[in-house]
Amino acid sequence: MITFIKINDHDNVAIAIRKLDEGSTIKVGDQTVDLIQDIPKGHKFSLTNINMEENIIKYGFPIGHAIEEIKSGSWVHSHNMKTNLSGVETYEYIPNKLGSIYGKESLTFKGYRRENGQVGIRNELWIVPTVGCVNGIADQIIQEFKNQVGESLPFDSIQVLKHNYGCSQLGDDHLNTRTILGNVVKHPNAGGVLVLGLGCENNDIDEFKESLGFINEKRIKFLRSQEVSNEIDEGVKLLRSIYETSKDDKREDVSLSELKIGLKCGGSDGFSGITANPLLGKLSDYLIAQNATTVLTEVPEMFGAEKILMERAENEEVFKKIVVMINEFKQYFQNHNQPVYENPSPGNKAGGITTLEDKSLGCTQKAGVASVIDVLKYGEVLQKKGLNLLSAPGNDLVASTALAASGCQLVLFTTGRGTPLGTFVPTMKISTNTEIYETKPHWIDFNAGTIIEDQEPEALLENFLSYIIQVASGELVNHEKNNFREIAIFKTGVTL
Numbered sequence: 001m002i003t004f005i006k007i008n009d010h011d012n013v014a015i016a017i018r019k020l021d022e023g024s025t026i027k028v029g030d031q032t033v034d035l036i037q038d039i040p041k042g043h044k045f046s047l048t049n050i051n052m053e054e055n056i057i058k059y060g061f062p063i064g065h066a067i068e069e070i071k072s073g074s075w076v077h078s079h080n081m082k083t084n085l086s087g088v089e090t091y092e093y094i095p096n097k098l099g100s101i102y103g104k105e106s107l108t109f110k111g112y113r114r115e116n117g118q119v120g121i122r123n124e125l126w127i128v129p130t131v132g133c134v135n136g137i138a139d140q141i142i143q144e145f146k147n148q149v150g151e152s153l154p155f156d157s158i159q160v161l162k163h164n165y166g167c168s169q170l171g172d173d174h175l176n177t178r179t180i181l182g183n184v185v186k187h188p189n190a191g192g193v194l195v196l197g198l199g200c201e202n203n204d205i206d207e208f209k210e211s212l213g214f215i216n217e218k219r220i221k222f223l224r225s226q227e228v229s230n231e232i233d234e235g236v237k238l239l240r241s242i243y244e245t246s247k248d249d250k251r252e253d254v255s256l257s258e259l260k261i262g263l264k265c266g267g268s269d270g271f272s273g274i275t276a277n278p279l280l281g282k283l284s285d286y287l288i289a290q291n292a293t294t295v296l297t298e299v300p301e302m303f304g305a306e307k308i309l310m311e312r313a314e315n316e317e318v319f320k321k322i323v324v325m326i327n328e329f330k331q332y333f334q335n336h337n338q339p340v341y342e343n344p345s346p347g348n349k350a351g352g353i354t355t356l357e358d359k360s361l362g363c364t365q366k367a368g369v370a371s372v373i374d375v376l377k378y379g380e381v382l383q384k385k386g387l388n389l390l391s392a393p394g395n396d397l398v399a400s401t402a403l404a405a406s407g408c409q410l411v412l413f414t415t416g417r418g419t420p421l422g423t424f425v426p427t428m429k430i431s432t433n434t435e436i437y438e439t440k441p442h443w444i445d446f447n448a449g450t451i452i453e454d455q456e457p458e459a460l461l462e463n464f465l466s467y468i469i470q471v472a473s474g475e476l477v478n479h480e481k482n483n484f485r486e487i488a489i490f491k492t493g494v495t496l
Contacts, residue, residue: 134196
């Protein structure tokens, strides 16, 4: 039975797989470690004496330094170590590209091929409000539409994608709202969209429509509520029109190369960088070998591991984009007089993560070993196949929404603590440990915790890939079954 893991030969700490008791003797290779404290599950303990100011090494990299002398066999956590991070840095491009172990195969999924060539994994009918004032009206329109047409409709789901914005916003906030909502409206998982406005908001519906560029006006309709006497009846008429256009949509075989998948973690624990995140890394490398696309975001959770991503930049231009993304986000923290290292969260710390470097080195495991081929600003959409980085915060719903708005049809979300949330595309929860999988089967969709229970990682990857294909072909994940769907837009400035 495995009781601990030493991740890298150079590490001076190991991770307890289950609670270890004071007085226990641990055998680490040729070394014997006597525990002088209880070690909580998922937490670190020292494999040797560590001097004050000496670096704590995990994943083969420093995750902080000791703030007091730490004796061999001690619990290592917030009480005796601290981050090494500070502010904005300068970086040098030192390429270190790693090759994939995976080859090209001919797997497919059942997707919806749209008129513009894009592929969706769902065929849903959405109402997208231009402003939060009309969220309730949208609910009424959908209910009346269902009353008239019936529940047996040719859509995977009918949803109002509610938000609180679209008015009283200035500058970047106004632009972010318009951009993200525009990306939502044009997302291939939608078989049809009703854009619902009020009439006096600064996210004006005519200007919003113009910002969309070319659209299929049989599938995307617009309604300004203040301009009609009965907005419910008018909304139902427009949904009926969309229904007539999309009712015969059918799934067809589509190459795996058309998948665009977002990589996200939340409620992480001490096992995240050992089980679920490396599993996503393997999947990412496999998909990229199939000419598919994966996207890593959560910029603050790259701090401390950013040099690893920079070394994997496809070229110096991409390297410079990564540097700008990292330093602009650090500057964002400093502009608001906040430290760049105010992370991990209380839940992360309870699960065994101590510093932001500790979290980041685990977080970036989701990106595998592939080269970074592009870097997207917040609100930009995918242009290149392969591993992309996306500028967005670590907040679960804001980051998940940003991934979906960039064009991802599916978000893979690893968690050690559990979460029920879902954004407007399928948001699959992958547990880092079996305990949370068994405790929250109505939240968690796939268990990666078996990796520390002696399951072969490549065998688990095969099972995981099979499940991904099933979900891409129409199988619902838990948040879809529970009807938990939300969007959140990044806000940085003034509200009038």
